Amino acid sequence: MSFYVLLANFGAGRCSNTAEVHLLRFWEARNVRKDGELMSLDMLLLDEQPTLIHGSINSSRVDTFRRRLSEGSVYSLSGFDVARANPKFRLSDSQVSIRFNDGTFLETKTDSDKDIPTELFRFCSHEQLLTLANTNRELPDIVGEVSSVRSTIGPHHVMVTLRLEGDVNVCVSMFDDRAVTFQTKFDEHISKPKVILFTSINPKVVGGKLFLNATFGTHFYFDCETSAGKEHYERLVGDGANASSSKSEVVSAQKIEPLTVAELNQYVLAADPQVLALELWP
Template sequence: MAAKKEISATQVHSMDVDNLSLGTSMQQITVRMMRMWEARNFKKKGELMSLDLLLLDSKGTFIQASIHHRRVPSFRNFLQEGKVYSIANYEVIPAYDRYKVTNNNNTIRFTDSTEITEDEKEDCSISYESFRVLQYSEYLALANTNLQLPDVVGQLLSVQGANLQDTTSTQKIVMLLMLKEKAFTLEGHDEVVVVCTCINPKLFAGTLYLNSTGATKFFFDKGLQIIKDFSKRVGKNKINQRPSVQNEEMTQKTFEKSTLTSLLEYARSSAKQEKEVICRATIASINTRNGWNYVACGRCSKKLVRGLSSFTCTTCNDTNAMGVLKFRVYLTVVDAGEETNFVFFNRDTRKLTNTTAEDINEARAGDNGSNRNNIPLCITDLVGKTMDFQLKITNFNFKSSFQSFTVSKVLREINRSPTEEVITEETLNPNLSDLTYNINDIEKESIPVGETLVSDEVLSECTHAQ
């Protein structure tokens, strides 16, 4: 491996990134390494796939480079963000047409023969700063395409999430950003403007979301020109508010604790009073009768009615509604000899499986429809797990012959032996620190923690990079 081999500028003339040719011929470039991140496969327990680099040349042209995980140890310690390098003897290949972090049609792939040398002269003709910030309409056009991962800049107005003081926590957070000067009139001090890179625009329930990716990084340096320009554009009288911190641990709500036996007895009784309870139970099986997903309205999240050539939303009175695939999973749960059905919807199923219904459907696209109705493995893996569930007992439970309870929130997973079936008021003591989710209508979900809400005036949430 020739990671540190000196390359003479007289031997090989550096060329512009735009002039690179496909193949492995000797082509040298001099570039600044703007950002570096690990590409991991989270479906395989975070397995490292490659080390990816974002490179910038003197003409302001970006190109992405990738180092296969087998070669990463030979280069990682030699690379540093912000440094200028001369790189030669690599392979130029067509860029993948999805999840692009540049507009370049090509990408660089390091080989065993790749030579890279730090430019000690620090070529000042290459900018220290460059971002791909778009207009709102452009984010909207990219929504749900997975084509481009642009950057965004905005004023940080608030931070929301649980365990904000725990640096080891992997729970996602929500950051509310102001994008336009007409969004708010602010007063105060200690403003914070942030640049978030490589975000993935998504359209959900008629609203634009900007999700973080594995390549997302956050920049708060007031010396960055893009932050100076944003502050100047918005105006000093509107960019001087200290961001608020909303720690969900501070918002607590207490619900009645219930065993599965008492839950069923109440539903069979003549009380007929709706209430919310917390119940511990073990998932015994997945009910396959109703499948594992449904097509929801992209505006209101209610189930769509399928027609011959389109979907209809009776709630929005839209005969050509945009459909979004979402989770709906029926589970058979047991405890102390009792058995009933719980229904998981999108938010908690996503949290428990670390994936989305759309991603699963997309992964199965090449199966010719042979297994699209089969229950995904990530869902069947829930069988045998004991959890504390927050449930809402509704009028439906007092009238329906088929007994099922909608799960408003999964509070926590319990590690206990299979023989431990009986729970009591003393043993049931769940952590209620994050009960901030709106459970009035489970299918009309609030924004999941970890996603980004954007309106015409406000961008909400660039999540903690995974």
């Protein structure tokens, strides 16, 4: 029987031990200040403990590993570098992160006997989001009841208003490809979603209002696509929220109230939604 090391036991340096991990999700991190130049392929990995850790593949190695990656699959992973986690834009609570190198071994496990969770999220309350706003320290997750979905600047800017517990509303803002993908999936959904879960959002306060800006790591899930979303959905329906939600109807994309050019410029400049501060390596 193979011996696997838990992610929590890794120290900094080159690691020859093997970890068995669940690939939760991955995405391309691009530099919007350099015409969308690819910086890395980033991911979140989870083991049986469960420990969540951020993994990254430098742009020069993306083609080597991309075709092997499948969200939701379990892998044997060895021969990687372990580095101190970046203190900004954190995607997990781990103090270290994993970096693939030319000697990294990655193999799909189809017969795993490990009890690894299929999902793990880092949810924040409204108060915690306000504390994190404008600090660029954390990219937490959020789930809530859909109040409205609106678009500005055509299909390239979508704003989703969610009602959190305590009847607090927050706005999740998506730009460009994220916005287009979201709107397409939203329009194709059989019925208007009652619950949406967003991952890796960056809290910002602009003009005294809290905005949750999407990043390259932002994924979105409707209603019961995740266990966490399903739990929120069932609690919502069980509480008779169908009737109460009529006071904030979910609508298809539409123009919102007019903004002055100064107000719009302030938001767009302050939002900076797609930039991740990543430490690059050779």
